[in-house]
Amino acid sequence: MKVLLFGATGMVGQGALRECLLDNGVESVLAVGRAATGKTHPKLRELVHADLMDLSTVETQLAGWDACLFCLGVSSAGKKEADYRRVTYDLTLAVAKTLVRLNPGMTFIYVSGAGTDSTEKGRSMWARVKGETENALLVLPFKGAYMFRPAMIRPMHGIVSRTPLYRAVYIALWPLLALLQVLVPKFVTTTERVGRAMLKVARAGFADKLVENSDINALGA
Numbered sequence: 001m002k003v004l005l006f007g008a009t010g011m012v013g014q015g016a017l018r019e020c021l022l023d024n025g026v027e028s029v030l031a032v033g034r035a036a037t038g039k040t041h042p043k044l045r046e047l048v049h050a051d052l053m054d055l056s057t058v059e060t061q062l063a064g065w066d067a068c069l070f071c072l073g074v075s076s077a078g079k080k081e082a083d084y085r086r087v088t089y090d091l092t093l094a095v096a097k098t099l100v101r102l103n104p105g106m107t108f109i110y111v112s113g114a115g116t117d118s119t120e121k122g123r124s125m126w127a128r129v130k131g132e133t134e135n136a137l138l139v140l141p142f143k144g145a146y147m148f149r150p151a152m153i154r155p156m157h158g159i160v161s162r163t164p165l166y167r168a169v170y171i172a173l174w175p176l177l178a179l180l181q182v183l184v185p186k187f188v189t190t191t192e193r194v195g196r197a198m199l200k201v202a203r204a205g206f207a208d209k210l211v212e213n214s215d216i217n218a219l220g221a
């Protein structure tokens with residue numbers, strides 16, 4: 001399987017990249033982003049591109065892939081809706097529309113979040129925008145499209161969040177997260193399990209287009 005990975009420098013993307021490189025069934029990985037990951041591996045190539053809203057100049061490198069793991073995203077903390085929407089909805093759809101045109105047989109996996117509002121009518125800004133993004137992705141003619149909805153993600157294997165607030169929360173809650181993962185797995189997962197689950201769904205699909213946190217834990221165990 002040949003995998004495109006967007007957002008490989010973020011916390012979830014780092015976990016996805018690690019699992020791709022460890023998985024014998026993954027033939028090659030192309031990490032696409034505004035910055036390099038700093039990693040080297042025989043299976044890994046990188047495409048550093050400043051404007052991800054416009055991929056027209058690099059389209060030849062984006063054709064011929066089996067799956068896309070789209071882990072690119074930003075926190076909504078402190079952001080106005082228009083700014084959050086530009087990255088969460090506009091950028092995601094710009095990339096997805098390009099990829100589905102170039103790779104109609106591709107499986108597209110989008111990392112969303114627990115509590116996403118599929119009705120697009122709730123009071124929570126981030127949940128509405130995520131819900132709108134999910135709904136728009138699900139009608140694109142990919143071979144398969146799956147919306148991953150992890151809850152609290154416990155970073156593993158030295159992976160850290162790039163968001164200072166999240167980093168502080170993870171440090172403060174680290175002992176508790178390990179316990180909660182055992183006691184209430186519905187609400188906690190790990191970067192490792194998210195990465196493994198994405199690869200499993202990319203290969204074999206899943207019964208539901210919305211992959212909730214408990215599904216992620218079962219798939220990535």
